[in-house]
Amino acid sequence: MSYVTRFAPSPTGPLHLGHAYSAILAHDRALENGGRFLLRIEDIDRDRSKPEWEQQIYDDLEWLGLSWETPVMRQSDRLPEYRNALKSLWERDLLYPCTCTRRDIIDAASAPQEGVQYGPDGIIYPGTCSVKTMMPGSMTDLPEGVALRLRMAMAAGIAGTPRVGMGRVLSFTETGDGETGLIEKSTDQIALEVGDIVLSRKDFLGSYHLSVMLDDAAQGVTHVVRGLDLFDATQIHVLLQNLLGLPTPEYHHHRLIRDENGKRLAKRDDAKAIRKFREEGASPADIRAMVGL
Numbered sequence: 001m002s003y004v005t006r007f008a009p010s011p012t013g014p015l016h017l018g019h020a021y022s023a024i025l026a027h028d029r030a031l032e033n034g035g036r037f038l039l040r041i042e043d044i045d046r047d048r049s050k051p052e053w054e055q056q057i058y059d060d061l062e063w064l065g066l067s068w069e070t071p072v073m074r075q076s077d078r079l080p081e082y083r084n085a086l087k088s089l090w091e092r093d094l095l096y097p098c099t100c101t102r103r104d105i106i107d108a109a110s111a112p113q114e115g116v117q118y119g120p121d122g123i124i125y126p127g128t129c130s131v132k133t134m135m136p137g138s139m140t141d142l143p144e145g146v147a148l149r150l151r152m153a154m155a156a157g158i159a160g161t162p163r164v165g166m167g168r169v170l171s172f173t174e175t176g177d178g179e180t181g182l183i184e185k186s187t188d189q190i191a192l193e194v195g196d197i198v199l200s201r202k203d204f205l206g207s208y209h210l211s212v213m214l215d216d217a218a219q220g221v222t223h224v225v226r227g228l229d230l231f232d233a234t235q236i237h238v239l240l241q242n243l244l245g246l247p248t249p250e251y252h253h254h255r256l257i258r259d260e261n262g263k264r265l266a267k268r269d270d271a272k273a274i275r276k277f278r279e280e281g282a283s284p285a286d287i288r289a290m291v292g293l
Contacts, residue, residue: 003035011054013267018257021291026225039068044075082206097146098129120232124195148200156187159242176253217246
């Protein structure tokens with residue numbers, strides 16, 4: 001079996017030490033297993049993605065001593081694939097249009113009879129638009145200019161494998177720095193803990209959950225290496241893989257690199273940017289030491 005890892009940054013700001021750790025770890029694990037290391041540019045959000053940040057990604061990774069296969073996959077080139085996947089789910093009545101604003105969702109979820117609940121995507125959507133009457137013809141035409149949400153309860157009834165005492169179950173293998181081994185989740189539990197997630201946004205086609213899952217499958221990624229902050233999102237990706245008949249890779253969710261106050265690094269934290277360390281005379285070996293490699 002081939003061993004394929006990837007690093008998939010967004011060109012929306014400078015790479016920081018956390019990115020360096022994730023990229024080096026994925027790169028080194030591929031080399032150690034005689035595999036392949038791929039780079040993917042997640043530029044689906046065209047408003048925030050900038051060419052200069054994309055070039056900085058290449059420059060920083062090359063300086064770190066990493067190499068990858070070309071051509072590099074870019075999400076902005078894959079919109080037809082995202083649309084096809086959405087259309088497939090739409091035709092199975094697994095999606096519905098949502099016109100709620102962020103304020104609408106907060107207000108509905110905060111109603112006394114509801115109570116605010118949080119999942120991997122933040123506030124769990126209360127299902128406001130799921131009960132609205134469909135417009136004539138909407139079941140054949142994928143709507144434009146609105147968000148598209150997954151009917152999670154319906155998906156939970158068809159995804160996974162039946163298991164006595166657990167209903168239907170989804171599973172994946174985890175080798176990271178948190179919970180490890182075979183991870184199993186009841187689809188009913190996923191429906192309760194995740195809710196009707198957005199799979200396409202009104203201002204751009206697709207979403208992180210949809211695109212990352214489709215892109216990993218298209219690139220033949222067998223081992224996903226990423227931060228522990230995305231562990232809870234993995235159940236969503238495995239469910240979507242199951243619904244669309246795609247393979248589930250092995251996952252390795254690694255520890256997060258934090259600042260001196262224990263705060264998770266963010267792109268706005270320019271003081272921790274790889275570029276800053278380069279300008280101050282640090283070496284690639286210094287970066288590896290800083291992140292504990």
